[in-house]
Amino acid sequence: MTATGTVAPEPVADEPATPSTTARTLRRLRGALVAGSLLTGALCLVVSSQAHAGTDAAGGRAAPALLRAEAAYSALADAQRVAVHGFLQGTVVLGGLGDQYQNDIAAINQNLSELARYNVAGPEATSDLQLVEGLVVAYNAEIEQAAADYQQTGELARALPALWYATLQYHEISDTLDRLRTEGRAALTDRRDSAWLTGTTDLLFLVPFALVLALFARAQYVLRRRFHRRFSSWLTAAALALTATALWCGLSLRTSDGHLHSALGGPFAQAVTLAQQQSGRSAGQAGEDLFAIVAQACPTTTRYCGTGLTPPTPGPTTGGTAEDGHQLGQAEAEFTKGVTAADASSTERLTVVVLLTLAAAAAAARALNPRIDEYRFGGR
Numbered sequence: 001m002t003a004t005g006t007v008a009p010e011p012v013a014d015e016p017a018t019p020s021t022t023a024r025t026l027r028r029l030r031g032a033l034v035a036g037s038l039l040t041g042a043l044c045l046v047v048s049s050q051a052h053a054g055t056d057a058a059g060g061r062a063a064p065a066l067l068r069a070e071a072a073y074s075a076l077a078d079a080q081r082v083a084v085h086g087f088l089q090g091t092v093v094l095g096g097l098g099d100q101y102q103n104d105i106a107a108i109n110q111n112l113s114e115l116a117r118y119n120v121a122g123p124e125a126t127s128d129l130q131l132v133e134g135l136v137v138a139y140n141a142e143i144e145q146a147a148a149d150y151q152q153t154g155e156l157a158r159a160l161p162a163l164w165y166a167t168l169q170y171h172e173i174s175d176t177l178d179r180l181r182t183e184g185r186a187a188l189t190d191r192r193d194s195a196w197l198t199g200t201t202d203l204l205f206l207v208p209f210a211l212v213l214a215l216f217a218r219a220q221y222v223l224r225r226r227f228h229r230r231f232s233s234w235l236t237a238a239a240l241a242l243t244a245t246a247l248w249c250g251l252s253l254r255t256s257d258g259h260l261h262s263a264l265g266g267p268f269a270q271a272v273t274l275a276q277q278q279s280g281r282s283a284g285q286a287g288e289d290l291f292a293i294v295a296q297a298c299p300t301t302t303r304y305c306g307t308g309l310t311p312p313t314p315g316p317t318t319g320g321t322a323e324d325g326h327q328l329g330q331a332e333a334e335f336t337k338g339v340t341a342a343d344a345s346s347t348e349r350l351t352v353v354v355l356l357t358l359a360a361a362a363a364a365a366r367a368l369n370p371r372i373d374e375y376r377f378g379g380r
Helices: 021-089 091-095 098-118 123-153 156-192 200-227 233-297 321-374
Strands: none
Touching: 021 091, 021 098, 021 123, 021 156, 021 200, 021 233, 021 321, 091 123, 098 123, 123 156, 156 233, 200 233, 200 321, 233 321
16 A cells, blocks of 8 residues: 655746846836837927927918008008198199009008918908908099099099098998908917917926936836946936937927017017008098098088098107108018027927937937846847
């Protein structure tokens, strides 16, 4: 009888070894560091591209559109001033409407054409622009008819009906242009206040950047604890490259935004103010001269030929038109220069961010590969 005893289990041949926990940790860290570096750079590129689009929308389209609307409004007021003054002084009889009037009409049409090209206010603005273009043609035709009547008869009263109809169209054009200016200001404000231009979206790449820095610290701790390596040059290079990516992205975004906001708050605001001052002076002078013409051509018993005109209040007289025109040109040039600087910062930023991101990802992978290979898991 065989005694009952404990039988030892036979050894199993070629039993797979348990994978190293350290190797698995290193591989996970490597993947997280590379993915985190690429994610940080990608989000930085997203924020940069959207900020660049916002800069173009605000500084490259909305603001110039508003300047063109202001310029068209100012040219219209000056055309009315020049025409009415020519009738009042009688120069229309000998020299016609003059070059200045023709230049103003050409400036109106040119500014309207550029305004249509920007088209930042949507379908309503397109409809208003088409209306203005048609009214300008009708306004010019009435002014030319008034000039022809005056030249043919030499009597101001004969020219008054066409001049009055032109004035009514002038006011309708002014009202429509004023609506376009309002729409332009609203469009500019909307684009200027975009989240992509306020700096709040920087968190999109700063948050993953902070998390990846924590992973770099974790990787360095593992290397020091398991391999007694107090310093990894590749790991340090990767962390520095990623830090440079975030810093460059953030600082260049602030630089670009600074150029844009300085351009909008300085020369752009000055250009708008000067254009409004010019149009205000021209409109005021045109109103005074028109009242003088009506008062001269109409008997007092008909109360200014039924036009319902009342004596105008004196308009602004500060500053000279020629001087303001020069200042206006300088302000627009400075504004364009500022927007160009903002665009240049955006273009440069994209190239640097791509290079630094790729360098950070490559260095992070290179830092841990030798330690992983020591556990013979590099090829699995």
